[in-house]
Amino acid sequence: MVSDDVLQMNRIDKSFFGVKILDSVTFQVRRGEVHALVGENGAGKSSLMKILMGIYTSDRGEIILDGQRVAFHHPREAIAHGVSMIHQELMPVMDMEVAENIFLGREIAARQAGLLGLVNKKEQRLQTAKLFAKMGISIDPKRLMRSLSVAQMQLVEIVKALSLSAKVVIMDEPTSAITDKEVDTLFDQIAKLKAQGVAIIYISHKIDEIFKIADRITVLRDGQLIATEDAASLNKDRLITMMVGREIKEFYPKETVQPGEVVLQVKELSQKGKFHDISFSVRRGEIVGIAGLVGAGRSELVECIFGITRPTSGAVLLDGKKASIRHPKDAIRSRMALVTEDRKLTGLNLKASVEHNISLVGIQSLSKYGIINTRKEAAVTEEYIRRMRIKVFSRKSMVNALSGGNQQKVVLSKWLLTEPEIIILDEPTRGIDVGAKRDIYLFMGELAKAGKAILMISSEIPELMGLSDRILVMAAGRLAGELERKDFSQENIMRLASKFEANKDE
Numbered sequence: 001m002v003s004d005d006v007l008q009m010n011r012i013d014k015s016f017f018g019v020k021i022l023d024s025v026t027f028q029v030r031r032g033e034v035h036a037l038v039g040e041n042g043a044g045k046s047s048l049m050k051i052l053m054g055i056y057t058s059d060r061g062e063i064i065l066d067g068q069r070v071a072f073h074h075p076r077e078a079i080a081h082g083v084s085m086i087h088q089e090l091m092p093v094m095d096m097e098v099a100e101n102i103f104l105g106r107e108i109a110a111r112q113a114g115l116l117g118l119v120n121k122k123e124q125r126l127q128t129a130k131l132f133a134k135m136g137i138s139i140d141p142k143r144l145m146r147s148l149s150v151a152q153m154q155l156v157e158i159v160k161a162l163s164l165s166a167k168v169v170i171m172d173e174p175t176s177a178i179t180d181k182e183v184d185t186l187f188d189q190i191a192k193l194k195a196q197g198v199a200i201i202y203i204s205h206k207i208d209e210i211f212k213i214a215d216r217i218t219v220l221r222d223g224q225l226i227a228t229e230d231a232a233s234l235n236k237d238r239l240i241t242m243m244v245g246r247e248i249k250e251f252y253p254k255e256t257v258q259p260g261e262v263v264l265q266v267k268e269l270s271q272k273g274k275f276h277d278i279s280f281s282v283r284r285g286e287i288v289g290i291a292g293l294v295g296a297g298r299s300e301l302v303e304c305i306f307g308i309t310r311p312t313s314g315a316v317l318l319d320g321k322k323a324s325i326r327h328p329k330d331a332i333r334s335r336m337a338l339v340t341e342d343r344k345l346t347g348l349n350l351k352a353s354v355e356h357n358i359s360l361v362g363i364q365s366l367s368k369y370g371i372i373n374t375r376k377e378a379a380v381t382e383e384y385i386r387r388m389r390i391k392v393f394s395r396k397s398m399v400n401a402l403s404g405g406n407q408q409k410v411v412l413s414k415w416l417l418t419e420p421e422i423i424i425l426d427e428p429t430r431g432i433d434v435g436a437k438r439d440i441y442l443f444m445g446e447l448a449k450a451g452k453a454i455l456m457i458s459s460e461i462p463e464l465m466g467l468s469d470r471i472l473v474m475a476a477g478r479l480a481g482e483l484e485r486k487d488f489s490q491e492n493i494m495r496l497a498s499k500f501e502a503n504k505d506e
Contacts, residue, residue: 005064006031006199007052007168012061014047014223021047022058023223029168034190034200036214036231039243040433041403042391043220045203049170053078053085066167076105082167086157086174092145097121099128099141102160131159136185150342151178151294151459162189169193172203176431180461180494181293187213205433207236208462219243244435251438252466255445259469260284262320263453264422266305269314274300275477278314282422287444287454289468291461291493296474298457299341302424306331306338318422332361334422337415339408341426341457347411348399355381355395357410362417384413389439405436412440423447425456429463441467461490475499 007029014022022044029035037045050056052063054072063070065081072078075085092101100107103124110120128141137155145153158174175183190200190213204210210217211231219226219242226242240251264282269275275297282288292298304311307325316323318334325331331338340346348357359366359377366377381395388409392402399410408428415423425444429437444467448454458464464471465488473480473496480499483492 004031005029006066008062008064009048009052010062010064012048012051012063013059014044014051014056015059021223022051024061025220025223025225027218027225028228029199029201030216031167031199032194032197033215034194034202034213036202036204036210036217037220038203038205038210038217038239039220039226040435041405042222043243043433044223045220046172047223048220049085049172049201049203052083052170079164079166082165083170084161084164084166084168085170085172086161087172092153092156094144094146096145097125097141098139098143098145098148098156099124101145101156102128102131102141102163104160128159131163135159135162135189137182149294149299151182154178155182158186162193166198168199168201170201170203173205173431174202175204175206175209178294178459180459180490183209205431205437206460207239207434210239211236221245240434243433251434251441252463253438253442253445254467255449257285257448257469259286260451263318264305264455265317265320267315267317269301269304269316270312271300271304271309272312274304275474278474278479280472280479280482282453282455284421284451284453285448286469287448287456287467289464289471290455290457290474291464291471291497292474292480293497295476296497297477298474299426301474302338302426302455302457306336306424308338332418332420335418335420336422336424337418337420338424339411339415339426339428341430343404343407343411347414348407350398350400352399353396354385354390354392354399354402354410357399358384358395358413358417361414365417380417384417388413388443403433403436405432405439408432408436408440412443420452422453422455425454427457427459429458429460461493464493465490473497473499 005028009027012022012025025044025048027048039045047056051058054074054077070081093104107119108123110118125141132139137159139152154176155178161169174186193200202214214231216228217231217234217239218228221243260283262281262283266278266280269278278301290298303309305316307327307330316325323334325334344350349360355377358381363372366373366380378395385392385395390406390409392406399407402410429440444454456468469485471483471488471493473483473493475497480496
């Protein structure tokens with residue numbers, strides 16, 4: 001590995017409204033290395049990278065790229081100088097094609113007679129198909145972005161960034177919505193980029209992933225540089241302690257709960273083109289995980305159970321009785337809750353306060369004759385802020401100002417206010433830091449002890465194995481198998497997850 005620095009960010013300061021979010025941070029990246037940038041939400045990682053990309057302007061400090069001092073005022077300038085970024089928050093143009101999103105801002109012009117200045121959509125689709133083939137991705141370049149899943153959108157963003165031929169590539173939570181198979185493909189691409197001398201700045205909350213790919217690790221906490229060390233000199237426990245400022249004894253706390261009676265039963269449930277003949281049950285006090293690759297039908301299954309979509313055939317039973325769930329309102333009345341995969345798109349009202357978001361679903365319990373009891377609303381909001389350890393200035397704070405972990409706690413609070421007996425969690429810790437993750441894990445244990453039935457989708461296999469009593473594995477829209485806790489292993493889960501791939505039921 002060439003040891004000279006391609007990037008130096010020296011003594012970077014940044015404040016917003018008098019609050020310092022970066023305090024004299026120095027960060028250096030070598031050519032041909034993967035440099036992990038880690039810390040809890042709010043540590044300053046994304047802010048530092050936004051300064052590099054020209055999204056924010058630093059208050060003090062300097063940036064040296066390839067030996068030249070630079071100061072970008074727009075991402076276009078950063079890209080022109082060979083710096084590209086995969087953002088944590090996806091920003092696709094939903095009503096444009098996949099290929100149009102890949103080439104947005106650098107469209108391929110049509111040069112045939114009479115078409116000068118227009119976009120050559122055919123060539124863009126062809127180039128996109130070639131980029132996808134290199135990554136082993138099966139997405140039609142002509143599809144509209146809004147027709148893709150969150151995981152597929154993430155893959156498109158990754159391909160877009162890698163297609164820019166950059167000398168520095170920033171990856172902010174690039175694997176937050178993709179499964180192990182896609183992660184391995186991404187890591188193969190990263191290895192090729194390293195061999196070409198490209199520097200990768202890798203931001204992730206997935207500790208195991210960081211140790212698998214990083215050469216060096218820089219830790220930020222509360223806007224300050226804690227340390228930069230070789231990955232080989234650290235272990236998981238020490239890294240977490242550096243990140244959170246305290247020792248965490250057990251990352252996946254598993255409560256021992258004796259499961260009660262079956263509360264949710266799914267019988268031969270099918271939805272044409274999505275999933276087929278799914279049967280399983282969940283008991284009180286039990287956490288049942290659902291594993292599977294992208295496209296396995298996991299989210300589609302739980303959305304159908306919750307009444308967002310309708311099944312082609314089959315039944316859902318609650319407490320042994322066939323349920324008629326034709327709309328999410330029916331599911332809520334049946335004491336069910338669904339924390340969706342994308343908290344910003346479907347979980348929160350980003351233009352409203354923390355208080356409004358927490359009371360949104362359970363507003364009827366806070367109202368009389370259509371009038372909200374604002375005193376009661378304030379009291380329950382304060383209770384959940386305390387109970388869920390939500391870091392917020394006040395209950396009136398706008399929810400879009402919160403970190404990802406605190407936003408997710410608001411989503412959980414919103415549903416818990418309805419006092420559900422069945423809680424469905426779709427990627428509950430996607431894109432949140434280790435401290436917030438553990439808070440959610442602990443709270444899941446409390447819910448299980450209280451007799452709640454929990455169904456959890458996760459693309460993080462260690463998370464599934466750490467928290468679940470049983471794991472259902474889906475593959476190509478079918479239930480490929482069920483594993484008891486004694487049989488949990490990454491190998492067993494991936495073996496089942498790869499089953500039926502070539503024979504997806506239509």
